[in-house]
Amino acid sequence: MILQKQPLLILAVCFILGILFQEKILLSQSVVHWLVAICLALLVLIGFHSYFLHKIRAVLLGILFFWAGVILHFYHTFSSDDHLLVKKKQTITFKISQKLNTTEKYRKFEGTAQAGRINLNSVFYIPKGGEDLDFIHYYKAEAYITRPKAPQYDFQFDYARYLKRRNIDYQIYISKEIQSAERNDLTVSDKLRQYRFMILRRIDKTGMSGKTREFLKGIILADRTEIDAGTVQDFNKSGLVHFLAISGTHIVVIFGMFYFLLIRFIPLRFRKYAIILSLVFIWLFAAFIGFGNSVLRSCIMLSIYFIFVLLQRKPDLLHALALSAFFILMGDTQQLFDVGFQLSFLAVLGIYWLNQPLLTYFPKQDNYVKKILFNTITISLSAQLATFPLVLYYFHQFSLISIIANFVIVPFSELIIVFSFLMTAFVSLGISFKLINGVYDFIIQLLLKVIHWFAEVDVLFFDNIPMNEAEVLSIFLVIFLLRFVILKFSFKNIMNLITVVLAFLIIRTGCNIFENQKEETLVQTFGKNKIFSIKTGNRACFWIQNTENKTDILRYIVHPYCAARRIDYFEIKSLSPSVQKVVFRDKIYELK
Template identity: 30%
Template sequence: MRLQTMPFFYFFFAMAFGIVFADYLNPDMYLSLVLCLTVFVVFVAMQFFKFGPQSAINRVQFVLPLLVFFSLGMTLYQLETAQSDSFSIDKNYLPGDRIVGEVVSIAAGKTDFRKCEMDVKFIINYKDTLPARGRLLVFLEDPEREMKRKDMCLLKSELSSIVNSKNPGEFDSQSYWKHKSIHQSSFVSSDSYTKVGVAEWEIMDWFIGLREHFAAVLDTYLQGDENAVAKGLILGDRSSIDGEVTRKFGNTGAMHVLAVSGLHVAILVQILTFFFGLFSRWISKNQALLLALTVVWIYAALTGLSTSVVRSAWMFTILAGSTLLGRNYNGFNSLALSAVLILVWNPHFLYDIGFQLSYLAMIGIFLFNRNLSVLFYTKYKWIQAAWDGTMVGIAAQIMTIPLTLYYFHQFPNYFILTNLGLMVFSFLVLALGIALFSMSFFPPAAKLIAILLSFSMFLMLWIIDFVDALPGAVSAGFVLRFWEVVLLFALILGCYWAIQKQQLKVLFSVLVGALLWVGVLVFDRFSRMNQTQVCFLNTKEITFIVKQRDQNFCFFANKEGNTRKVAFAAGAYEKMFPGTMHYFEISQKKTSTLQCGNSRIYIERKRGGYQIEVNQTNYFVATSDHFQDPKGKVIYAPWLSAPNASYQLATGAIVFPAN
C-alpha cells in the first residue's frame, strides 16, 4: 500500500492515534491547534518550494500529511470534549439549583421512569439565571407518557456522576456516556419537574417527525414484538424493543439485523435500482444514481444517522461520485475516507462499539469474502446467492470476533444458521415496510401489505426463537485482555497475508499459533465455568451469587419488587462465569437454609444486615451503621460510608473463594 494509492487508509490511522493520544494524555488544546496549522503550512509550502534532495522531500511529504491528521485528531477531540468554558454545567451547577433543558431523546419504555437525554440551556439559582451548556442523562417519572422530544423542562433534582458499579461482566457505561459528552445523571420524580415550553424547530426535526409518522403507521397495523422489532429494523427506533428480544438477537448473532446498518442501506440500494430500472426510458443511469443517493441520505437522517448507516451512505456517495466523474473506485480507500469524515463530524465515534464493529466487518468482507466465495459454485442462482450471502457473513464475523469476545464475553455458535434464515426476511421486511408507508393513504392496500409484513416478522422472530432454544446456542465466559485482542488481529491478518502470498510455511505457523491461542482461551473459559466462589455485587439491593462449578445461585433482597435490575447484574456475571442461574429471594424470611449443590447456605436477617454462612465460612452484609454481633467478614452495602472498612461494595463487587 502506498500513500498515493490509498491515502485515507493512512490518514485514518494517523487521526485515530491523535484522538487516542488526546484522550489519554490530554495535551494543551492550543498547542495541538498550533501544531496542526504549522504542519499544514509546511506541507503546503513544500508543494511550491524545494528544500533539499528529492528523496528527502518524498520522505518528508509522506510524514507531514500523517502529522496533519494526527494533530487534527487531537484538536478535534479536545474541542469536542472541552469542559473549561464558563458556561459548562460542571462549573456552574450547585446542589439545590434548578435546570432548564430540552429533551433531545426519550425512550418509550414500559416503566414509570423514562430514560431521556437532555440538553441543558439554563441554570437557575437563588439569585440569577445563568446560561449553561452540557447534556444530562435523566430518568423522568412519567407514567402517563406526556413528555415528548423537543419539550423544554424545568426540573429540580440532585445530579450524580455516572460511574461503573465494577461488577463482573458489567458494560462500561461510564465510558459509553463519556463519549456522548454525558457525565451526570439524575432520577426526577413527577412533582420535581414541569414542562415550560417547546424548543425551536431545526432541520433534523423534519426527519424525526417523518420517522414518528412512519412509526405511527406501524403502530396502526402491527402489534407486540412484531411492531417493536419492525420499528428497529426499518426505522432504527429500538426504544420499544423488549430486553428479552434484544437478548435473543444477541445470542443468535443477529444484532446487525435488529439495528439499522449497512445491510439495510445495501438492501435499499437494490430496491431503488430495481425501481428506477422500471423507468429506464425516462431516467438515465446518472439521474437514477443521483436520485438513489438522495434517498439513501434521507433514509440515513430518518433512521437517526447511526455510524453504520452514515458509513454506508458515505461509501455509496463516494461510489456514485466515482461513477459520475469516471474515476476508479477503491473500496479500502473509500472505507477509510468515510471513517475520516465521521471522525471529523464527531471524534468520539472512534470509541463507539457500533463504529468499531461496522468498520471491522467491512474490512473482513474486503479481505476474505472473495477467497471464501470461490470455494463453491453452482449453476442454481438461489443456492449460489445463499452461499455468497453466508460467506459475506462469515467474512464479516472473522474480523469482528476479537472485539465481540472482548466487549461481550460470548460468541453466538449458530450465527451462520441465523443469517441464512434472516437473509431473505431482512429484504422482505424492509421492502414491505417501504410499501406500507407508501400506501398508508389507501387502507385496503395498506392492510394487505401489513398482513404480509406481519407474517414476515412472525417468521423472523420464530427463527430467532428456534435458534436461541438450540442447545449451546451461545458460549459465554470468554475474557480477553487488550494484548490478546491485538494478538488475535495479528493472527487473522497474518493468515490473510500468507494466503495472498501463498506462503504455506507462514500459514502453517499462523494456524498453529491460532490453534494454541484458542486452546488457551477455551481452557480459561472452562476454568471460569468450574470455579467455586461467593461474589457480592454492587447493586441497590443486597445481591450475592454462590457459584458451584456450572451452577450459579443468586440470592437477593427485593424490597422494591423489581427483579429486572437483579437479573441484569446476574446476567452480566454469567457472561464471565458461565453456569445455570437460580434465583432466591431472601428479604421475606427471617432465616433461610438451602443446600445448593455441594454448598450449605444459611442466611439470617438481623438488625442492620444479613448474616450469611457458606460452607461454614461467615459473612455479614451491613445494610446500616447500626448492627450488632457480626460474624466473619463484614461487608458494607453500597449506600454506607465506611472509609476504614476492608470490604466496601461502593468500590465494586467483592469475590471470595468458596471451598
C-alpha cells in the same frame, strides 16, 4: 503490497492512532497549541518541491495526520462542568431531541434542560403511564438532578463515561405532573423528528400484533425503544441483531430499490442521474430517521463508493472506508469509541479481506440465484469472522448457531426490508389494506418464531467468555493469516497460522493462571441492594439480600464479574435483608 496501494487507509490509521494517543496521554492545552504550530510547519514542508522532501513526504504526511488526530480529539473531548452549582431538586424547563430505550419503570429521552440560567445536556427519566412526549413542545416539571456515577469496579460498564462521550453530564428524574407549551423555535430537524413520531403513532394504530409493530418501527424507522426484552434477547442470542438495527444492508437495499424504480423511467444515457437521485433519497431517508450513527456511516460509505463510479474511476472499498472514517471522525472523534462504529468498519474490512477467497470454495456462480446466494453466505461469514474478536471483548458471549441463523435468515433479509419499507410508506400516506397488513403480520410473526427457535438452542450458546486486549489482537492476527491459508493451502501458510494460534493459547492460558491465583472479596451495590461476593481461584459465590431482581443482578453484576475475573463456576445464595455486616477472615464488610 496492499498497504502500498492504500495511502488513504494508512493516513486514516495514523489519524486514529493520534486519537488513541490523546485519549491515553491527555496532552494539555498549551502542548496542543504547540502541536498546531508544528502541523502548520509540516504543511509548509510538504508543499515544497525538493528531492529530499519528496523521499520523506509520506512520513511527513503520516506524522501530520497523527498530530491532527491528537489535536481534534483534544477539542472533541468535553470539559467537565464540576464548577456549575446545580440544585438537586428544582423546577426545570426542557425539550427532548431523541427517544431512548424504555425500561420497566421509565421512558427515557435525551434532550436539554434549563435549570435557572444553566443549560444541561441530560438523559430524562419519565415515569411510565403518562402522555408520551414529542418534539414540538417545551415541558416544565419538578425534577431531581443527578450526575451519572462512575462504576465501583473496573469490570462494570462505565455509563458515566459513555454519556460523557455524547456530551451528556446529567440524569434528570421527572415527576408525573408535566406542563407543556408549544415551541415557536422549531428547526427542520425538529419537524422531521415530529413527523417520524407521528408515523410511529400511526403504526401503533394498525391492526398488526404488538411484536410486528415494534419490529416494523425498528427495521425501517430505527425506533427500537419499545421492543420487549425477550425479542431483543432472541436477536442477540441468534446473532441477528444487525438485521433489526438500521445498518449498511438496509441502506444498500433501499438505495437499490429506488435505483431500480428510477432506471425504469430514465433513459439509458441519463443513467448516472438515477445514481445521484438514489443517493439524494438515502440521505433524505437518513435525515428523516435521525442521522443515527450506523445510518450516517452507511450513507457516507455508499456515497463515496458511487462517487468513484460517477467519476468513472474504479471503485475501491478501502478508499471508501478510509474517507468515511475521516469524515465521521473529523466531525466527532468520540465516534471512534462507539462499539457500533468499530464493528461496522471491521465488518467491511472483513468482507474486503475474506469474501473473495471464500467464494473460490463455492461452485461456479453461473446464474443470478447462485450469485446472490453464495455471496450472501460468504459476505455474512466474512463479516462475522472479522467482528468475532470484538464481540467477545465487549459482550463476552457468542453462539455458534448465529452462523446457521445468518445463512437461513439473511438471504431473505432484502425481501423483508423492501416489504417493511413499503408498509411504512403505506402507513405514512394513511393507506391501510387489511389483507396486506395481515400478510405482513403473518410473515413477521413466522420470522420471529424462527429467530426464537434459533435463540433457544442453548447448547451452542456460550457466555461469560473472558477476553482481554492481548487475546483480541492475537485472534485478529489469526483472522489476518486465515486469508493466505484459504488462498493457498501450503505448508508455510499453515505453519504461520498454527504458530499464531499457539501464541493465542499461551497468552490465554497465562492470563487464566494469573487470574486464578487471586482471591477477592467484594461488596457491590445494585440499586438499593448489596451483593457480597467471594472469589477463590476460578470459583465465586454471591450472597444477595433481595432476589426479586435476580435476573438484572445476573446481567449487570454476576456475568460481567465472571467474565472479567475468568470465573468458571459460580453460585448464588440468599442473604437475609436484616444482615447489616459480614465478617470474613477478620475483616468487616458493611452491607447497609
